[in-house]
Amino acid sequence: MPLDDASRRPLREYWLAEIIRLRETHWGPLEDAEAVRAARRAEGGLPDRILVRAHRLAEREQLPAQLQGWTRSALALLAALFALALFSGIGLALGALGDGARPVNVLWALGALLGLHALTFLLWLASFLLRPAAATGLGRLWLWVTRKLARGPDTALAPQALLNLLARAGALRWLFGSISHLLWLTGLCAALATLLTVLSTASYRFIWATTLLAPDTFVWLTQAIGWLPGLAGFPLPDAATVLASDGVQTLPAAAQVQWSLWLIGVVVVYGVLPRLAAALLCLVVLRRRLAGLRIDPALPGHAALRDRLEPSVVSTGLDRPVDPLHEPRLSAPAPAGLDGRPVLLALELPTDLPWPPATTPAGIQIAGRLDTREERRRILDALADAAASRLLIACDARQTPDRGTLTLIAELAAHAQQTRVWLLLPAHEDGPARAPLWRAQLAALGLPAQAVLAASANALDWLETGHG
Numbered sequence: 154m155p156l157d158d159a160s161r162r163p164l165r166e167y168w169l170a171e172i173i174r175l176r177e178t179h180w181g182p183l184e185d186a187e188a189v190r191a192a193r194r195a196e197g198g199l200p201d202r203i204l205v206r207a208h209r210l211a212e213r214e215q216l217p218a219q220l221q222g223w224t225r226s227a228l229a230l231l232a233a234l235f236a237l238a239l240f241s242g243i244g245l246a247l248g249a250l251g252d253g254a255r256p257v258n259v260l261w262a263l264g265a266l267l268g269l270h271a272l273t274f275l276l277w278l279a280s281f282l283l284r285p286a287a288a289t290g291l292g293r294l295w296l297w298v299t300r301k302l303a304r305g306p307d308t309a310l311a312p313q314a315l316l317n318l319l320a321r322a323g324a325l326r327w328l329f330g331s332i333s334h335l336l337w338l339t340g341l342c343a344a345l346a347t348l349l350t351v352l353s354t355a356s357y358r359f360i361w362a363t364t365l366l367a368p369d370t371f372v373w374l375t376q377a378i379g380w381l382p383g384l385a386g387f388p389l390p391d392a393a394t395v396l397a398s399d400g401v402q403t404l405p406a407a408a409q410v411q412w413s414l415w416l417i418g419v420v421v422v423y424g425v426l427p428r429l430a431a432a433l434l435c436l437v438v439l440r441r442r443l444a445g446l447r448i449d450p451a452l453p454g455h456a457a458l459r460d461r462l463e464p465s466v467v468s469t470g471l472d473r474p475v476d477p478l479h480e481p482r483l484s485a486p487a488p489a490g491l492d493g494r495p496v497l498l499a500l501e502l503p504t505d506l507p508w509p510p511a512t513t514p515a516g517i518q519i520a521g522r523l524d525t526r527e528e529r530r531r532i533l534d535a536l537a538d539a540a541a542s543r544l545l546i547a548c549d550a551r552q553t554p555d556r557g558t559l560t561l562i563a564e565l566a567a568h569a570q571q572t573r574v575w576l577l578l579p580a581h582e583d584g585p586a587r588a589p590l591w592r593a594q595l596a597a598l599g600l601p602a603q604a605v606l607a608a609s610a611n612a613l614d615w616l617e618t619g620h621g
Contacts, residue, residue: 162204162446164443171315173454174207174455187567190533193462200447203448203455238339246347249261259415266424270341270424273333273337274431318446324438330432341428358409372392496544496569497509498521498545499522499547500558500562502522506577509521514613520535540569541569541570542619543615544572545573545616551587573606574600576588
């Protein structure tokens, strides 16, 4: 994982770290010796190391694939919502105009086209003074449905982790706002395109009708609503045209054109443009808030990692002369000649098994015996810097393979292109000892049968040449 500046890390890295945090909070800590080892060797402070550890654990637990699957489902659902908004806008425009057999009441048409939009837009503006949850219904609907469609405990953590991240960054309102405004914008643009198409290809008559209000009220209302579109260049029906549009008089075609353009102008200025401006505002603020994402080391699940990822005291363990593989070095890159070399090591061999073998070929890196935790840590760190081309692990065939030994073999094998296990017996003993048990346990670990060697000549020949 690249160790770039925290502000330039992708959202996915923080997302995976939050999923790991939630998973460990709910179901207990994961086995993370290898991940912690990699994190402690990483550059940067504690937040960077937390991200490195989370990245390693997520890769091991195959969380990126699950996150990608949930993301695909969420995007597919979002695309379905946009398609629904598109067809809703078309249906809304057709319903507002009718089939052309009856006159179109301009106020009813205006209410059908912009009534719900205006109400939700005003609620969104009011949410800056009140609770934000009331103004992002479409965005919250999308996330709610994606959570219902999530399958499996890890997949179900993806939307919750996203919510936590966005809430801590102050971006939750802006994400939901972006989705809601873009959905409304899609519907309004579809309605506008339908209006232009239908009004260009069919004949409609526009009227107003009232029982209680005076005709002059409609003149004032039409001019008040059309004032702002008039500034944008849309024509405004004059008072005589408005008064004549009572459904009793027959208006000329030019008057119907004025009403059509007035209605289109109102939809553009009071519908499309406000949603476009709000969507752009939400997207810009969302981008800025996401750029400010940070790991909070004080969160439950992260706070417990401080002592392990940034230990105040690190034991050097230099109680004996070290072999070349363990030599301390000032720079992080591995020295020339170590990377890719075959490595020979032994796990807790007793004294009656001489080590290293006298017939060890030249050019082999001998890592000695791994008897203590510190020795194991040093060899794992060295192999993490420079993976071995071939790794031969010698074990006492008389011992029973325990869980710790098998786990260590798996960790060592992760840093080698090829790995073999060499089952050793003293020269005066013959027979399989516990070799069948070793082979069964190593097979369960994922090591093929041909990777378990018993003959010294075959083991050392393979280490030297890669064959045998």
